[in-house]
Each structure stands twice: as structure tokens, then as C-alpha cells.
Amino acid sequence: MLKERRLYQILLSVSTLPLFDLRMLLIIPLIAYSGLQQAFVWAEYTKYIAEPALGESGVGGAMAVYWAFDAICSLAMGRLTSGLKSITLIVCAGAFIQLIVLLWLLLKYSVTSGVLGILYPLLMAAALGIGDGIFNTQLNALLGMLFKHDMEGAFAQLKVWQCVSIAVVFFVSPYISLHAMLVVMLVAVCISVGGFLFLILMVEKAFSCAD
Template sequence: MAIELMGTHQEEEAPLVADVSEIETPKNRTRDVHILSCAFLLVFLAYGAAQNLQTTVNARGNLGTVTLGILYVSFAVFSLFASLVVRVMGSRNSLVLGTTGYLLFIAANLKPTWYTMVPVSLFLGFAASIIWVGEGTYLTSLARGHARDSNLHEGTVIGNFNGEFWAMFALHQFVGNLITLAVLESGADGSSSNKSLLFIVFLCSMTLGAILMCFLRKIDDKEEKVSEDSSVSFCSAVISRLKSVITPLLDFKMLLIIPLIAYSGLQQAFVWAEYTKDVVNPTLGEAGVGGAMAVYGAFDAIMRLDDQLSGLNLMVKLHIQCSLVAGRLTSGLKSITFIVCAGAFFQAVIFVWLSLKYSATGGVLGIVYPLLMAALLGIGDGVLNTQLSALLALLFKHNMARSTVMNF
């Protein structure tokens, strides 16, 4: 799912985010930020585009739909304990291991069967959970060390480092789907050889991203490893994690937000599954799925990017000063409500259109309609996810040590 929100509690026995080693220099840390950003772009431009194609290229027996469902259920379960795994392995090792799940998923699409896709989807759920916790941990640790050694404000450095990362990451849907359009459009529509070529290109992109991950320097192991009494600390961490999951569910405000989070997931599932299969593919073909999703990704990124770059910095300030969150337009519950309603309105127009009057047509309108839908759906998704991040940070600022936007 393009976007999910994780809050992590600070556990006293083993801090998840640690300062980096004293031997590191500011120049080395900025280098690591560049490497991490490029690696995530290479990995997720391939995964994001491949995910958009699942219900189209693996339509037989609903294999694509089922494997995506398995993937996200697995991701939800493993996310509960992902921070424990990262704490044991270290953030850099978690990033490398997490990348292997995406590699295997792309490789399985070269021979898509129930025996290849289902096990890989289960593993990818685990890999995705640790790669995103590892990313937030690693990037924040670099920022803290850089701020300390350069005598800069910690919140400012964290915002700048995250700004570069999310600016690069925001390009993944656009670039990946343009590659899909270029490769599939170059041959006969539906050609199995072109599909194989596309996934080979994606595999090469992922391999390069995985290699870049290996060039990241390790953070000081003494700060990230759990204590020697691992059995006691692990049990304590599991109990603490379960409490951190259950406690917010007893809050009435969280119960009111859960339907919005559920809707966020459902509308993304609609775009990746039903929209690409039933709206885009019949009119534009498999190559057109890449073009339509490139439009979707571009508008989604435009809506996310300004809010995200400023929002990440403000959410750090929220933890320090409890002030504003999530972008220049977000100043409180009223503005969040207005912005979310505006985004939901754009998507509601599309849902009503599809339910009542839309039918596939030929000519110019047959091309324009799916692309217009992609733009409006992208706007709605970008608005919804940034403002949900802001809302959670605003309402639960005293219980959340860090908010990580996950564009899984």
C-alpha cells in the first residue's frame, strides 16, 4: 500500500534510533543520505510499477489480486514487531535484507505461479516492514550525528535529510510507470516477451539499488544492539510493543480515525487492482497502465511533496515544541478536515462517475477519461495520506516518538 503510518514508542531498554559513531564526518553522512535516496528510488520505481501491473499481467485465477492481499496482510502482521528485528540486526543490515524481498518479488513475476508468488509475497511483507523501520532509524541516526558534530539544530537537519529522501522517493511512481509505458508500447500489446523484458529491466534496477544499499556505512553497533540479556530485553520489548499497539485502540479519537485509515487503504487497493484492470487496460492496454499510473504518480507526488518536505520537519518540531504539523496548509483540526474533505470530493467524483455513467469509449475521449481519473485519484490519495499523517501526529503527539510515512 502506497502509504501507511507507523508510530514507534521509545523503549528504555534499547533505543531504536541511536547516534552514529564518532569517527563519522558530516561529509560521509551526507554521502550516505545520497546513497540511501538513490537506492530507494531504484528499488521502488521497479516495485511500484510492478505492483500496478499485478492484476493485469497476473489476472488468471486472480493471482495478482490474491498475492497483493497476502502481501499486505503479511506486512500488517510483521509491522507490529519490525522495530524489534531492526534493533537486533541494526538498521543498515535491515535495509539490505529488506531489499531482498523486493528482488524476489520481481524475479517471481518472471515465472508467476501460485508456488512462486504466494511464498514471495509472504516474505515481502516481512521485508517491507523492516526496510521502512530501518530507513527511518538509519536516516534519523545520521541526522542526529550530523547535527551534533556540525553544531546545528537537530530538528532542522532531520528535516533536511528527510527532505532529500522524500524528494527522490516521490519520483518512483512517475519514473517506474514511464518505463512500463516505454517497454510495453515498443512491442505488440500483450506480448509475453515484452512483459519478461520489462521485469528484467525492473530486476536490473532493483539489483543496482541493492548494491547501493551495501555501500551504506554501518551505524555504531554498540548503540543499536540489544543488551546481552537478550531473552529478558526481547520479552520486555514484545510486551512494550503490544501495549503500544493496544493502548491507542482504546482512545476514542483513534477509533474515529480508524475508518479514515481503512478508507485510505481501500482506495489505494481500488487504484492498483480494479482501476488498472477494468478501466485502463480495456481502453489503453497493458502499456497504457504505465502511462495512466505515471499520471497518477505525478499528481500524487505533487500533492505529497510540499506537505511532506515541510511536514517531516514540522513533525520533528512537534516532538520538540508541540507546534504545527504536516505542511504549510495544515494548522489544526479545522484545516486538516477541510483539506481531507477536498481530497475525498475529488475521489468521490470518480467513484460516482464509474458507478453511474462511465463506459469505455474510443477515440480521444477514450484516452483522456482514464488519465483524468488517474489525476483526480492521485490528488485525493496525496492529500489524504499527508493529512492523515498530520492528524495522527497532532492528536497523539505525546505518545508518538516518531512518525514515518511509508510508501510501501
């Protein structure tokens, strides 16, 4: 029993130690947003965008497009990642793509008939899949780069905050409108990218001082 308790204490300290690091605190909003946008696709996009436009039978096709672009983007972005500068550019590109989709849904999109009525939801699925592939690969690369001496704790935080944000979306989804969720997403992506850029500036400044 004492050994099990000691092991539990060690695991707890390892997983919570990165929370005392400013770098992790600046990454957490982006981690949380990555989970938030995944849950948005599963809970909101399928309900309010894909099903009304494509029908219940078309939701599976839309999600197939989402996962296809997610996988392709993950492979491509993984090969393009070479350092902090590449991570910064790729993350900003992914955030910009998702920002465009969110603004489109918030300000202009409406369900239409015909070819465009089918094409628009599939384009959104592809763009959201690209964003998810970018965030997944770049967050893993960034954590591996910044927390070489505590990778277990850093990746534990990745899963914890992603799962928390996913759970929150599924819990509140029945009680808020699509418009409110889109506003939350827009605020979240702005805060997360702001924190990420501040982190990059801080790390680059530390590297330049060390040189």
C-alpha cells in the same frame, strides 16, 4: 529471553494503546479507507479502467499520472496544513474528489474510443492521485497533532490499518465485480468522513471547554 519477551510486551502495549482512545477509533475508518483506495487503484483501476481503455502498454502511463499528481498534491497540501480547520477542509475536498470519481465509474462511465477514451482514464488517475496525496499528508498531520505523547503507537496504527485494508482488497478482488467494489468504496468513504467530522467536532468542543 526474558529481556526479549519484556521488550516484545512493551512494543505490543505501545502499538495497541491508542485503540483504547476514542479519537483513534474515529480515525481508523479514514485510515482504512486510505489503504482501500490505494489498493483499488492498483488492483481494480488498472484492470477494469486503464487496461481496457489504454491497452496493456498504457497502464504504466496511467500510473505515472497517478503518482505524479499524488506527489505534487502531497507537497502542496503539506504546505497548506496549519491546524484542524485546514485539515478538515482539505480532507473533505479529497473525499469529495474521490466520491465524484467513484460515482462517475458506478453510474456513467464506459470505455469509449478516440481522444476522450484516452483522456477519461488519465483524468481519473489524476483525481485518485490527488485524493491519495491528501489523505496521506492529512492523516500524518492529524495523528501528529492529536497523539503528541504517543506518536509511535498512533503511527503504528496508521500502517497496520492501511496494510489490513490493502490486503483485504487484494484477497477479495478476484471474487467480486467492479460494481460491488465501487459500492463498498462509496460506503467506506461516507463512513470514514462521517467519523472524521465527528472527531473534529469532539476535539473542537474539548478545546473550547478548556478555554
